[in-house]
Amino acid sequence: MKILILGAGAVGGYWGARLHQAGIDVTFLLREKRAEAVRKNGLVVKSAKSGDAVLPVKVVTKATEGGPYDVIVLACKGYDLGSAMDSIAPAVGANTTIVPMLNGHIHFATLDAKFGAEKIAGGLARISGMLGPNGEILHSGASGVSFGERDGKPARQSLVDLDAACKKAGIDGGLNANINQDLWDKWLMLGSIAGMCSAMRGTIGDIMASDDGEAIMSEILDECRKVATAEGYPPSDKAFAGVKGALTQKGAKTVASILGDIEKGGAVEGRQIVGDMLARARKHGIAAPNLRFAYAHLQTYEARRERGGLK
Amino acid sequence: MKILILGAGAIGGYVGGRLHQTGADVTFLVRPARRQAIERDGLVIKSTKGDVTQKVKTVLTGSDGGPYDIVLLTPKAYDLDSAIEAIAPAVGPDTTVVPLLNGMRHLDVLDARFGKDRVVGGLARVGVAMSGDGTIHHTSPFAAISFGERGGKAPRAALKELDAAVKKSGVDGGLNGNIEQDLWDKWIMLCSLAATNCLMRGSSGDILEAEEGEAIVLETIDECRSVAAAAGHDPGETGMKTIRGFLTVKGSRFTASMLHDLEKGNMVEADHIVGDMIARAKKAGISTPNLRMAYVNLQVYLARRARKG
Numbered sequence: 001m002k003i004l005i006l007g008a009g010a011v012g013g014y015w016g017a018r019l020h021q022a023g024i025d026v027t028f029l030l031r032e033k034r035a036e037a038v039r040k041n042g043l044v045v046k047s048a049k050s051g052d053a054v055l056p057v058k059v060v061t062k063a064t065e066g067g068p069y070d071v072i073v074l075a076c077k078g079y080d081l082g083s084a085m086d087s088i089a090p091a092v093g094a095n096t097t098i099v100p101m102l103n104g105h106i107h108f109a110t111l112d113a114k115f116g117a118e119k120i121a122g123g124l125a126r127i128s129g130m131l132g133p134n135g136e137i138l139h140s141g142a143s144g145v146s147f148g149e150r151d152g153k154p155a156r157q158s159l160v161d162l163d164a165a166c167k168k169a170g171i172d173g174g175l176n177a178n179i180n181q182d183l184w185d186k187w188l189m190l191g192s193i194a195g196m197c198s199a200m201r202g203t204i205g206d207i208m209a210s211d212d213g214e215a216i217m218s219e220i221l222d223e224c225r226k227v228a229t230a231e232g233y234p235p236s237d238k239a240f241a242g243v244k245g246a247l248t249q250k251g252a253k254t255v256a257s258i259l260g261d262i263e264k265g266g267a268v269e270g271r272q273i274v275g276d277m278l279a280r281a282r283k284h285g286i287a288a289p290n291l292r293f294a295y296a297h298l299q300t301y302e303a304r305r306e307r308g309g310l311k
Numbered sequence: 312m313k314i315l316i317l318g319a320g321a322i323g324g325y326v327g328g329r330l331h332q333t334g335a336d337v338t339f340l341v342r343p344a345r346r347q348a349i350e351r352d353g354l355v356i357k358s359t360k361g362d363v364t365q366k367v368k369t370v371l372t373g374s375d376g377g378p379y380d381i382v383l384l385t386p387k388a389y390d391l392d393s394a395i396e397a398i399a400p401a402v403g404p405d406t407t408v409v410p411l412l413n414g415m416r417h418l419d420v421l422d423a424r425f426g427k428d429r430v431v432g433g434l435a436r437v438g439v440a441m442s443g444d445g446t447i448h449h450t451s452p453f454a455a456i457s458f459g460e461r462g463g464k465a466p467r468a469a470l471k472e473l474d475a476a477v478k479k480s481g482v483d484g485g486l487n488g489n490i491e492q493d494l495w496d497k498w499i500m501l502c503s504l505a506a507t508n509c510l511m512r513g514s515s516g517d518i519l520e521a522e523e524g525e526a527i528v529l530e531t532i533d534e535c536r537s538v539a540a541a542a543g544h545d546p547g548e549t550g551m552k553t554i555r556g557f558l559t560v561k562g563s564r565f566t567a568s569m570l571h572d573l574e575k576g577n578m579v580e581a582d583h584i585v586g587d588m589i590a591r592a593k594k595a596g597i598s599t600p601n602l603r604m605a606y607v608n609l610q611v612y613l614a615r616r617a618r619k620g
Contacts, residue, residue, distance in 0.1 A: 199510065199604070202611035210610035212603050292523050293510070293604050299521030300511035307517075 001161040004029055004060075004069040004091055006084055008043060010129035011101055012075035013137045015145060015171065017045045020057050022169035027058040027066045029087060035059045037135055046132070047139035050170065063091030070158045074111075075101040075125065078272035085114050092119065097158045099123040099147050104187055104272040108150075121159060122179035123147035124186050126172070144172035148179035184233035188224040189243045190256070191277040195220055195294030196247075197256035198268075198301070204252040214248050220290035221247065227277055230284035262301055270298030312472045315340055315379040315401050317394055319354060319369070321439040322385040322411060324447045326456055328356045329480040331367050338368040338376045340397060346371060348445045358449035360481060373401030380469045385411045385435065388583035395424050402429065407469045409458050411435040413501050413580065415494060416587045418461075431470060432490035433458035434497055455483035459490035495544035499535040500554045501567070502588045506605035507531050507558070508567040509579075509612070516563040527601060528558050534599040538588055541595035573612055581609035 003026045005016040013028075020026045020043075030038060042054040060066045069091050076084040081102070092098065092115055099121045100107055111120045126144035129137055145166060149155055155163070155175055163175035176182050193204070196217055200207050207213035221244055228234055235243070246254065261268050274295045281288035312335070316327040319339040331337040331354075341349065346369045353364040370376045379401050386394040391412070402408060402425055410417055411433045421430045438451025456477065460466050466474075466486055474486035487493050504515070507528050511518045518524040532554055539545055546554065557565065569579050585606050592599040 200608050200611040201512070202615050206611040206614045207607065209614050210607045213607050213611070216604065216607055289600055290604070293527070293601075296518070296521040296523045296527055297511050300513035300517045300524065303517040303520035304513045 001025065001070045001158060001165065002067070003027070003071045003073065003162070003165075004063070004067070004088070005073045005075070006088055007076060008034065008038060008057075008135075008137070009075060010131055010137060010139070011125045011127045012073055013043065013131075014045065014047070014127050014129055014139050014143065015073065015075070015125070016057065017043055017053065017055055017137065018050060018143070018169040018171055019165055020055055021050075021053065022165065024165045024169065027060055027069070029060055029063055029091070032061055034135065035061045044132075044134070044136035045139060046136055047129075047143075049139065049141075049143055063088050067091050068093045069096055071162055072096060072098045073101065073123075074098055077267065078102055078104065078107060078269040079267050081107050081110055085111065089114075095158075097121055097156060099159075099162070101125045101145070102272070103190055103269060104276055105183065106272050106276045117150075120150070121147050122150045122176075122183055124179075124183055126186075142172070146173045146176045146179060146182045148176040148182075150180060152177070152180075181233050181235075184228045184231065185235050185239050185243075187273070187277065188221070188228050188235055188240075189247070190273055191224045191291070192217065192221045192243070193247055193254070194256040194258045194269075194273045195277075195291055197259045198262055198270075198274075199294040199297040201259065201262075202255075204247060204249060204254040208248060208250045208252070216290055217248050218244065220288075220294070223281060223286065223288040223291050224277060226286045227281045227284065227288070230286060231280065265305060267305075268298060268301065270295065270302065274298055312336065312380045312469065312476070313338070313377070314381045314383060314473070314476075315370075315373070315377070315398070317382065317384040317386065317398050319345055319349060319367070319445075320385070321441045321447060322435045322437055323383065324354060324441065325356060325358070325437055325439045325449050325454065326383070326385075326411075326435070326480075326482055328354050328363065328365065328367070328447065329454075329482050330476055332363055332365060333476070333480045335476040335480070338370055338379070340373055340401065341369050341371070343371060345369075345445065352445065355446045356449065357446060358454075359452055360449065360454065373398050377401050378403045379406055381407050381409055381473055383409045383411065383433075387578070388412055388414060388417055388580045389578055391417050391420060395421070399424070405469075407431055407467065409433045409473070411456060411458075412583075414498055414583045414587055415591075416583055430461075431458055432461050432494055434490075434494055436484070436497075453483060457484040457487045457490060457493050459487040461491055463489070492544050492546070495539040495542065496546045496550050496554070498584070498588070499532065499539055499546060499550075500557060502535050502584050502602070503528065503532045503554065504558055504565075505567040505569040505580075506585050506602055508570040509573055510601075510605040510608045512570070514564050514566040514570075515558050516561065516565070519559065519561050519563075525559055529555065531601040531605075532558065534592065534597070534602050535588060537597045538592045538595065538599070541597060542591065573609075576616060578616075579609065579612070581606065581613060585609060 128141040129139040166174040278291040439449045
């Protein structure tokens with residue numbers, strides 16, 4: 001099995017590095033500059049969990065090189081999906097499976113339209129990390145992935161192979177027979193934490209310390225749960241209680257990564273994570289006042305970012 | 312008539328400076344460093360209405376130079392307690408305290424300390440700031456203060472005299488027969504502006520770029536209006552039109568000073584401007600979901616500021 005990974009960021013880079021270390025045939029599709037650096041210095045990974053490594057990974061700068069690929073992993077940000085699709089398009093053949101690891105759901109419609117739904121698996125990452133100043137992958141905490149068939153049918157061979165590769169590489173998770181539920185469970189959590197940490201500009205602990213912070217967090221969780229339920233993927237009581245416990249924990253320093261992006265003035269997945277949840281709430285006639293505030297906050301941020309400041 | 316002004320900062324310095332310039336008997340109650348600067352450089356005003364540098368009277372304690380007929384104070388709400396301590400020795404049996412603050416809660420605090428009869432209502436509309444060297448920069452085309460008896464009583468002699476002095480000074484406004492309505496009108500505007508600008512972290516124009524931005528701004532104004540109405544001070548349709556007009560101009564860079572303060576890491580009047588509006592809403596059984604959201608945002612800011620990060 002040949003795997004192509006688009007980009008070498010925190011998620012794709014870490015996952016690909018671990019697969020490479022386990023002897024799996026992995027190729028990274030990178031931009032010229034990044035490709036040059038990785039060819040010269042190797043892919044540098046620093047991880048408390050799996051140790052530090054400098055890996056001589058395979059690199060291409062065009063998707064026409066090195067193929068054909070059985071699996072293409074797409075771990076880009078939602079706002080880069082358009083250019084990501086253009087990059088991988090030449091590598092997508094008749095037997096290629098694309099495994100997108102994006103947040104939310106809105107990317108599926110775009111990918112399905114471009115490549116055909118049968119080529120697109122469901123997928124998500126639970127890998128925490130970031131890129132260091134020299135492109136090194138700084139991994140911390142979780143290292144799990146989850147992927148599977150979206151129509152619930154038995155997994156195709158390439159996903160079974162990918163699952164085996166993950167297990168060999170010591171990556172948690174793997175093939176998931178109910179990937180849609182997992183996607184919704186993660187989105188419910190992310191929509192709530194990203195919505196609140198951005199709108200309130202603080203950690204879970206900061207929000208919990210305010211008069212109505214816990215009430216508002218509980219409300220937005222309920223809004224997302226109602227949307228997930230209306231879409232056919234209600235979280236189990238246990239899963240929901242787990243998320244709610246984490247998101248209403250007093251003193252927690254937990255913070256959504258979107259807040260870091262906002263405070264750096266970066267691009268954010270506001271539409272993908274919060275806006276689309278709100279749109280689905282509306283479609284189902286679910287009142288979602290807190291999602292509405294959060295999305296207005298994120299859209300205001302975008303407007304201000306576009307014009308470059310307050311002045 | 313003798314007027315004591317607490318501090319010689321932006322608003323107090325500007326208004327007091329103009330009153331002094333036109334012959335009123337004004338004394339500034341200041342800290343030693345400010346006194347030294349004023350004695351050395353004079354009170355320096357750079358203004359759209361003309362620059363002036365002048366010698367002014369200063370005292371270091373409220374017990375000096377009195378008794379005063381009028382004590383004017385313009386602190387930030389979070390400095391109210393220390394302001395009260397500073398002016399207390401200057402407040403005698405015939406003194407009228409004129410606070411020029413936003414919101415309403417300070418009036419209860421002042422009433423409790425000095426007695427309701429000594430405290431009148433007042434507010435300022437001046438775009439003014441003080442730079443590090445103590446120069447007062449007045450940048451807005453307008454400069455007005457408004458004051459008057461609460462409860463619609465006929466104004467006492469001291470307020471009539473202050474009105475005459477203000478009119479002579481070129482500062483607009485003066486005695487207002489319905490100061491409480493004026494206070495509420497300004498508070499509705501300010502609370503809506505500060506709450507939405509801070510919650511969304513953008514200017515009024517930025518917020519209007521969000522799909523639900525205008526709706527959220529209008530709802531917030533309505534929440535404040537309901538609180539004012541429950542207190543017997545509905546601004547009426549004309550008043551509401553003015554407030555809505557201010558906050559819903561497409562492309563406007565109009566931004567609450569609270570947001571500027573917040574982005575500089577400064578203290579903000581969150582409790583006074585937004586928190587107290589919510590407290591009054593709760594008491595009156597009015598639901599204010601937008602203000603509630605904004606207040607969480609502001610409390611998170613204050614928590615982060617307290618732990619510096």
